Amino acid sequence: MDLLEKCRAYDRADEARDAGLYPFYPAFQGPAEGGQAVLDGAEVCVLGGNSYRALSLHAQVIGAAQDALALYGTSATGSRLLNGNLDLHEELEADLAGFFGYEAALIFGTGYMTNLGVVSALAGRGDHVYLDEKAHASLVDGARLAKSSGAVVHQFAHIDTEDLARQLAAGSTTSVLVATDGVFSMEGDLAPVAELVAVCEKFGATLLVDDAHGVGVFGRGRGVIEQAGMQGRVPLMTLTFSTSLASQGGAVLADAKTVDFLRHTSRPQLFSAGLSPADTAAAHAALREVRRRAEAEPDALSAAEFLRRALDAVGYDVAASASPVILVRFPDQLSLLSAQRLLLEHGVYTNALLPPACEGYQLRITCTDAHTPHVLEAAIGVFAALREDLLPRYRQMA
The missing domain is CATH 3.40.640.10 (Type I PLP-dependent aspartate aminotransferase-like (Major domain))
Known part of the structure; x- marks a missing residue:
């Protein structure tokens, strides 16, 4: 076969697109300010960026x-x-x-x-x-x-x-x-x-x-x-x-x-x-x-610890971490992509991690200095409201 045949045969991304669950290459309209951004015309809480000190708009x-x-x-x-x-x-x-x-x-x-x-x-x-x-x-x-x-x-x-x-x-x-x-x-x-x-x-x-x-x-x-x-x-x-x-x-x-x-x-x-x-x-x-700011504790760390504890209390499978990165584990690809899509539909953007990028299936959440308690409380409210839609998959796989 010719060199590009492998490209024409590649359909893994198409499977997720066809299911309406493709989570990659989101096209944000404008910057993420105060932990918020516009995606597909709607404002979302961005829990998936790496600007830990929130300086990109400083x-x-x-x-x-x-x-x-x-x-x-x-x-x-x-x-x-x-x-x-x-x-x-x-x-x-x-x-x-x-x-x-x-x-x-x-x-x-x-x-x-x-x-x-x-x-x-x-x-x-x-x-x-x-x-x-x-x-x-x-x-x-x-x-x-x-x-x-x-x-x-x-x-x-x-x-x-x-x-x-x-x-x-x-x-x-x-x-x-x-x-x-x-x-x-x-x-x-x-x-x-x-x-x-x-x-x-x-x-x-x-x-x-x-x-x-x-x-x-x-x-x-x-x-x-x-x-x-x-x-x-x-x-x-x-x-x-x-x-x-x-x-x-x-x-x-x-x-x-x-x-x-x-x-x-x-x-x-x-x-x-x-x-x-x-x-x-x-x-x-x-x-x-x-x-x-060298002598000041980054707000990103306290924000991540606050969110990590809240998600654990609600019942999500949250990995231990001492950094602004929070990982929420899911049992399979379908449950992960479904969770990412459902959260996005309710105004919370997170990163979906699939093998080989990581072991297992995980939502990657990151906090920055821009994630104030007010912003996080709103996101936690979404996670809590959706727990009955998301958590049954944990129970089914147990």
Whole structure:
């Protein structure tokens, strides 16, 4: 058969569309303000975004993007290696390094490209990469590229430092990269950073923590590394601008020599246009606001704990979590997609997670600083009112 035959035969999405239960690629009309947005002409409570500090509509963030757009235009117009490097990029990199306590930082076009570019550039022939089995797809794909260059890739059990230590003790302890999420966005749990540091230091491995969903939320905005008291002991940190920093892009933080190596060898860095002026300025303004709020507990955490307890009390199967991510488990795909659709029809938008994105079938709910008690009480009222329509499926599967 020809190459595209597999595309013509693909019908998994059509099955959900035909049943009126397709939950993906919603087209929102306008921004999510105050936890609310417009979808298909109706206002909905958005419990499915990652702007944890609710900065995407912050006046200074928008103003910084507008000023950069007016001054620099719409695009960096080329790779940073050649003509697409702006003073805006270097100023943000210096501020990122200072805030997170590293010698240097390097900006990439997206958080995904950051992990892809860092892992594939650092690991190759003769190197070993150990990934938490639930690491983000960008770390996994970076490791796949590294494997194509001769690296040996391993997985260790999720947040299981004993399993990692056993594997390191039994294998090569030279030239080893250990990579993990800081906050696992599809599970909601946190990496045991202090224990990972101890294992990596014992075996001479280099630790990379992708803190895309911890930055801005934990450790006075500096993420799970600071939360764990491990500043200065995690050689590599990556992050995205598309969560708490309310923009687009990503960055790696490390010592100056490592960053210089990546600047000249990482293919996603070398062969992609520089981050747009507006995105760069927006991320920088959001970083300043996160720094300004450093001593204040994020409302996203208290909002998530409030909602988590309420859903559990109503009778939903809620997974334990210490982050703004809440997971409500369902027994099968039909019950999950039906629940997501019914909630949406009653004004509450959530994310439906299906394998292989996660184990099992789950509604992913996220809270931000914009989710006030008033907004959450309204959403909880919907969950409570629909419990008899949704919960019988739990009982039927028991």
